[in-house]
Amino acid sequence: MTLTNLTFGHGNNKSTLCCLTDFMKALVLQLSTPSDHLRQVTASVLRNLSWRADVKSKAILREVGAVPALMHSAMETSKESTLKSILSALWNFSAHCNNNKVDICQVQGALPFLIEKMKSSTQTSMTIVENAGGVMRNISSHISVKENYRAILREHQCLPLLLEQLRSPSLTVVSNACGTLWNLSARCPQDQATLCALGAGPMLSSLIHSRHKMIAMGASAALKNLLNAAPAGGGPGPGPECNLFDKDSRGTPSLLIRKRRALEKELDANLAETCDNIDNADLASPLTPQVLIFPCTFY
Structure with missing residues (x-):
């Protein structure tokens, strides 16, 4: 101490x-x-x-x-x-x-363990959820290029969990989820299809203008990855149910193309397909800080 x-x-x-x-x-x-x-x-x-x-x-x-x-x-x-x-x-x-x-x-067993600790429950404190999510966010750049690790995340329903976390009251949890989705939405048609089918598009679209830098960047980059994976004509992309806009966007191909182009203009064209390490000192929510334990008296 x-x-x-x-x-x-x-x-x-x-x-x-x-x-x-x-x-x-x-x-x-x-x-x-x-x-x-x-x-x-x-x-x-x-x-x-x-x-x-x-x-x-x-x-x-x-x-x-x-x-x-x-x-x-x-x-x-x-x-x-x-x-x-x-x-x-x-x-x-x-x-x-x-x-x-x-x-x-x-x-x-590390990846299943981290996924389990990312789940909110009455038995799990928000700090543990945030810390486990922070580790997952950072290692997701490595997971994204290893199919065997992606398979473990699929087996343990990590993608639905990450989308669920986008609605968390904790900005840290949302930030971590956006960063992880940034990496997992890249270069994998199977996971891109799953995200589309789960309705990731509208959820990410609602976060791209967040005042929290990591949330806005992560959501924008993940959405950009899904847009790049989907065909420009608005038809089936990486999966049979790839709606990147909202529940009522099943319009004509020309309407979907206009909506797609409008959305693309809102996204930063310079965002990389994946992110490795971001300097968290520049972000609104930093890495978990060093800790000070004050002296204790022992009797």
């Missing part, structure tokens, strides 16, 4: 600690302890170290195996406060580099 406080907002302390390689290896080993409290404070230190880490610190954190250790620890813990800290750290780590995304996806 002392180390958590000392690494809060102090770049030099974070760099100094990361350079102590033997200590860092010992710290990561603490994630396998049976003590939930020790796992929680260990994850809190790693969360601080991974927040806006410098290049050398990122390399050392990867070298000591922090990412797979955190993922395994998240799947083993049953305490909510511990899971919050671990998923927060993973959210930061998943933005460091593509190799960290690969490490998360390669952990057996």
Whole structure:
């Protein structure tokens, strides 16, 4: 807990600690302890170290195996406060580099676990839903190019869940869902067909003018991907029920073409087909921040 406080907002302390390689290896080993409290404070230190880490610190954190250790620890813990800290750290780590995304996806059962934690329920706090969604948003750029990982998401009904999250009262949840849909809507006719059939078009269209930068960008890019996958004549696109406008847009081909062109003009032509890492410091909703735990008195 002392180390958590000392690494809060102090770049030099974070760099100094990361350079102590033997200590860092010992710290990561603490994630396998049976003590939930020790796992929680260990994850809190790693969360601080991974927040806006410098290049050398990122390399050392990867070298000591922090990412797979955190993922395994998240799947083993049953305490909510511990899971919050671990998923927060993973959210930061998943933005460091593509190799960290690969490490998360390669952990057996990691993707179904994250999908389950993205589901809102009376037993799941919104923070856990937000943190799990943040990890999924970042690793979705890797998932999008791996058919075996896409298949896992289909098996666990991830696309309907993401569209459901577009209606969440949490801007962070909506932002994460838009970013994930940005990647998953690209380069896959099967998933594009599913999104169209589920009515993704009108839902995304309603968000493209959001004042929240990530929501507007993600919704616009995902909608652009679906538009590019659908034929210009308004007929069947990647699936038999591809309506990108609204419930009452089953008009003549000429009407659909005009609506399509009007929608295309509203979208940023420079948006990439997929997004990898976006600098969250420039967005309205940043990555989950480092955490400060105030000193406690033990009796």
